[in-house]
Amino acid sequence: MNWIQPKFTDFLVPPSKKPKLENNPSIDKKEPISSVTEPHKAVKCEESRLPSKPRTRNDLVVNKKKIEEIESWLNGVKRKGRTSILLLTGPPGSGKLTTLKVLCSEMKINVIEWLPQINSRTFDPENVGFYQSMASQFDEFISRATRYSNILNAMSSRLIVVKDVPNCFVRDPSSFHELLANYSQVPDVHLALILTDVPLARSLFPEHIKTSLPLTTASFNPVTLKGVKDALKKQFPSKCAPYIDGVAASCNGDLRQAIASFEFLAKNGVVSTAKKKSGESKGKSGKEDFIDIFHGLGRVLYSKREADGKLVHDPVEIGESFTSSPELFTGMLHENYLNTFSCVHDVAAASETLSMADTLLNDFKDSLASRSLSLVIASSGFMLRNSAPIKKFQQMNKPRKIDNLLVEFRSQFSDTNVLLDTVALGRLIPSFARENSYLLSQLGKLK
Amino acid sequence: MSLWVDKHRPTSLQKLDFHLTQAQHLKNLVNQGDFPHLLFYGPSGAGKKTRIMALLKELYGPGVERLRMEQMTFTTPSNKKVDVMTVASNYHIEINPSDAGIHDRIVVMELIKNSAQTHQLDTSGQREFKVILLTEVDRLSKDAQHALRRTMEKYVATCRIILCANSVSQVIPAIKSRCLSIRVPAPSLQQVVAVLQNVCKKEGLTLPAELAERIAQKSDRNLRRAILMCEACKAQQYPFTPGQTVTEPDWQVYLRETAKIILSEQTPKKLMDVRGRLYELLIHGIPTDVIFKSLITELGKSVDMELKVRIAEMAAKFEHQMHNGSKVIFHLEAFIANFMSLYLHYIEDGVNAMF
Numbered sequence: 187m188n189w190i191q192p193k194f195t196d197f198l199v200p201p202s203k204k205p206k207l208e209n210n211p212s213i214d215k216k217e218p219i220s221s222v223t224e225p226h227k228a229v230k231c232e233e234s235r236l237p238s239k240p241r242t243r244n245d246l247v248v249n250k251k252k253i254e255e256i257e258s259w260l261n262g263v264k265r266k267g268r269t270s271i272l273l274l275t276g277p278p279g280s281g282k283l284t285t286l287k288v289l290c291s292e293m294k295i296n297v298i299e300w301l302p303q304i305n306s307r308t309f310d311p312e313n314v315g316f317y318q319s320m321a322s323q324f325d326e327f328i329s330r331a332t333r334y335s336n337i338l339n340a341m342s343s344r345l346i347v348v349k350d351v352p353n354c355f356v357r358d359p360s361s362f363h364e365l366l367a368n369y370s371q372v373p374d375v376h377l378a379l380i381l382t383d384v385p386l387a388r389s390l391f392p393e394h395i396k397t398s399l400p401l402t403t404a405s406f407n408p409v410t411l412k413g414v415k416d417a418l419k420k421q422f423p424s425k426c427a428p429y430i431d432g433v434a435a436s437c438n439g440d441l442r443q444a445i446a447s448f449e450f451l452a453k454n455g456v457v458s459t460a461k462k463k464s465g466e467s468k469g470k471s472g473k474e475d476f477i478d479i480f481h482g483l484g485r486v487l488y489s490k491r492e493a494d495g496k497l498v499h500d501p502v503e504i505g506e507s508f509t510s511s512p513e514l515f516t517g518m519l520h521e522n523y524l525n526t527f528s529c530v531h532d533v534a535a536a537s538e539t540l541s542m543a544d545t546l547l548n549d550f551k552d553s554l555a556s557r558s559l560s561l562v563i564a565s566s567g568f569m570l571r572n573s574a575p576i577k578k579f580q581q582m583n584k585p586r587k588i589d590n591l592l593v594e595f596r597s598q599f600s601d602t603n604v605l606l607d608t609v610a611l612g613r614l615i616p617s618f619a620r621e622n623s624y625l626l627s628q629l630g631k632l633k
Numbered sequence: 634m635s636l637w638v639d640k641h642r643p644t645s646l647q648k649l650d651f652h653l654t655q656a657q658h659l660k661n662l663v664n665q666g667d668f669p670h671l672l673f674y675g676p677s678g679a680g681k682k683t684r685i686m687a688l689l690k691e692l693y694g695p696g697v698e699r700l701r702m703e704q705m706t707f708t709t710p711s712n713k714k715v716d717v718m719t720v721a722s723n724y725h726i727e728i729n730p731s732d733a734g735i736h737d738r739i740v741v742m743e744l745i746k747n748s749a750q751t752h753q754l755d756t757s758g759q760r761e762f763k764v765i766l767l768t769e770v771d772r773l774s775k776d777a778q779h780a781l782r783r784t785m786e787k788y789v790a791t792c793r794i795i796l797c798a799n800s801v802s803q804v805i806p807a808i809k810s811r812c813l814s815i816r817v818p819a820p821s822l823q824q825v826v827a828v829l830q831n832v833c834k835k836e837g838l839t840l841p842a843e844l845a846e847r848i849a850q851k852s853d854r855n856l857r858r859a860i861l862m863c864e865a866c867k868a869q870q871y872p873f874t875p876g877q878t879v880t881e882p883d884w885q886v887y888l889r890e891t892a893k894i895i896l897s898e899q900t901p902k903k904l905m906d907v908r909g910r911l912y913e914l915l916i917h918g919i920p921t922d923v924i925f926k927s928l929i930t931e932l933g934k935s936v937d938m939e940l941k942v943r944i945a946e947m948a949a950k951f952e953h954q955m956h957n958g959s960k961v962i963f964h965l966e967a968f969i970a971n972f973m974s975l976y977l978h979y980i981e982d983g984v985n986a987m988f
Contacts, residue, residue, distance in 0.1 A: 513959075513960075516960070516963075517960070520960070520962070520963055520966075524901045524902075524904055524905045524908070525901075525905075527901045528901065529901075530899045530900055530901060530904070530970065530973045530974050530977060531974045531977070531978075533901050533904060533970045533973070533974070534967075534970040534971040534973065534974035534975075535974075536970075537963070537966055537967035537970040537971070538967050538970075538971060540963050540967065541951060541954050541955075541958065541963050541964045541967040542954065544954070544958035544959060544960050544963045544964070545954045545957045545958040547958070547959070548957060548958045548959045549957060586912060588912065588915045588916055588962070589916060590915070590916065590918045591916055591917055591918055592917070592918030593918070596729070596732055597717075597718030597729075597732060598718075600682060600720075600727070600729070600768055601682075601729060601768045601769050601797075602769065602772075602918070602920055603677035603678070603799070603920075604857065605918075606882065606884065606918070606919065606920075606923075607677075607678070607855070607857055607858045607861055607882060608636070608638075608861065610882030610883050610884060610885075611858065611861035611862060611864075611865050611880070611882060612636065612861065613883075614865035614868055614869065614880055615636065615861075615864050615865055615868050616868055618636055629917065630917070631883055632883045632884050632886075632887040632913060632914070632917055
């Protein structure tokens with residue numbers, strides 16, 4: 187019944203706006219869930235405010251290798267009779283969608299994009315039958331997009347791009363897996379999923395799903411500083427040249443943000459030096475810059491100092507960025523710190539702070555303040571005490587887990603001391619060793 | 634065939650080999666028919682458990698020797714099932730709550746509630762209370778100890794609790810004050826030798842006095858260990874010779890070697906090796922207090938008195954922090970690192986003083 191509803195608003199868009207299909211099929215967007223009553227509204231590409239988008243792959247600031255990777259996947263799309271899913275991950279503004287679109291336009295692949303519209307259908311108590319869940323809308327979109335082709339370019343291959351996975355799947359990944367598994371059976375379905383959130387990507391695509399589906403993954407890195415600068419120069423060739431450095435540094439590899447702030451600068455006209463400064467002092471104007479755990483460990487363990495003895499990185503800042511997983515951070519620090527210390531007196535002082543940090547961490551486990559306090563104590567202890575760090579690359583190890591071998595056998599003896607004595611010496615007594623060979627073989631000997 | 638330790642364990646208060654006055658006191662205590670909660674403490678291998686069992690036998694008769702093992706299951710508020718092994722007779726139940734790890738509070742509370750809520754039907758023929766024996770009380774979490782103190786008071790009419798611990802320093806004062814504390818000191822060397830001779834006589838063996846002496850010394854006045862060592866010696870070589878080797882527990886040897894490594898070189902690299910050894914010890918379940926204690930003893934042997942005091946102070950500090958913290962390895966390592974630093978200063982000072 188409801189598959190008769192006109193879904194693809196392309197047909198209703200006034201012809202003057204229609205792009206020439208050879209030039210730019212990527213604008214050939216379909217609005218998946220347009221409401222029947224107002225079909226003319228919408229279809230507005232979010233990037234349209236940008237002065238100029240990259241048209242060819244040479245305009246892209248993404249790593250060449252990455253582009254080739256995606257190109258080879260798209261080659262697979264062009265071949266008939268196969269099904270594939272591409273998972274693109276990376277921070278916002280690193281050019282995931284842009285790369286995909288540019289390559290598709292070069293290779294003449296139709297891009298159909300899922301644009302979720304929250305208010306397209308509100309729940310109407312009088313007309314319950316009309317209500318459709320997000321999940322089924324998504325399902326329907328995919329089935330339509332794969333089955334029915336646009337009349338104008340019916341023969342070309344199609345690629346469905348999903349930028350925001352509907353929230354219902356975030357809550358219930360298993361239904362999402364089911365859906366993907368269903369579509370991986372159908373030939374000629376090509377899905378590209380774009381996710382910015384790494385933990386989300388992990389929960390939606392656990393290892394067993396990755397292996398069971400025809401899934402290819404590609405993760406994008408933030409755009410390099412040079413890349414941002416080049417792109418900005420190309421976009422705004424004449425004006426604002428002196429501010430490029432500041433804006434590029436403050437955007438943390440988010441090209442979209444960089445361009446937006448540049449536009450803002452240009453429109454305001456008042457380009458103050460303050461803006462430039464704050465850009466240089468990093469992270470103040472933009473979002474909080476996130477340090478991943480290895481960066482944090484590196485900064486703590488190989489603490490850098492300026493000429494006047496001041497620390498380059500602020501231990502408080504580092505400590506406070508790991509409050510969500512304090513135990514992992516202290517564990518990693520402990521496992522790796524010995525390799526970077528050259529003097530045992532420093533080790534003594536540093537290990538003492540670590541011991542203190544652990545005590546604090548356990549004392550008021552639930553309070554955020556004590557967590558960050560203990561992390562700050564640990565990180566500043568290591569940074570300040572290490573008078574002569576060994577600056578050499580070393581592999582970082584994970585904290586070891588201690589599995590107590592005795593636990594399994596504890597209950598056979600009345601207490602731990604009895605167990606220890608009996609096991610250590612009973613080994614030598616033949617009658618005991620015979621009766622308890624399993625226990626002794628499990629426990630092994632200390633060497 | 635069971636081990637000599639179990640075979641020749643005294644079963645009644647009359648048969649005990651040492652601390653005879655204390656045995657008499659215990660007997661008098663029980664003869665009155667009732668007693669308060671008891672807290673037995675003393676070093677490992679001194680005979681705490683033996684005395685407790687003898688006491689129970691005195692109280693209830695030979696029925697307490699018919700033991701059965703039972704697995705009890707407790708459910709935590711988060712719906713996790715915790716299995717704990719118990720040893721019980723008709724009159725008492727023995728449990729080691731520290732088996733339940735962090736859930737020990739629930740075990741203590743539930744167990745006492747379950748067994749104390751029922752009254753004895755016929756009080757004429759038997760005692761009107763049951764005995765709950767909790768071992769390794771010093772390894773209980775603070776939470777569990779506080780729970781215990783409350784339950785102890787509540788069910789005093791139907792049950793008596795006997796606690797058994799190595800040291801009272803880890804037992805909260807509130808519990809100590811609710812119990813009659815009975816310290817069982819380690820036997821003296823002569824007493825250990827006498828017991829060894831006695832055991833060998835019962836086994837029909839002759840034990841040379843020198844060997845008995847050496848075993849007693851190696852055992853650190855731990856009678857259980859001494860008897861086990863003696864049996865191990867017998868397995869290795871019989872008839873005994875006075876000069877034959879006495880094998881020590883492997884972890885003791887391992888700890889001694891670790892101390893030697895620490896003393897040999899004080900660098901971060903050596904500390905890394907020591908860390909590996911500490912992990913090995915922890916994996917084999919050697920309790921941290923044992924590690925601390927043997928390390929101090931071994932390290933203390935090669936420094937002067939002033940330093941000894943400082944080492945002991947340091948060890949006390951880190952052990953305390955260890956109990957408050959969660960990762961034992963941090964604190965063990967911090968102790969060793971601080972010792973290394975201190976020892977290096979000590980040696981350097983010694984060298985400087987010579988010139």
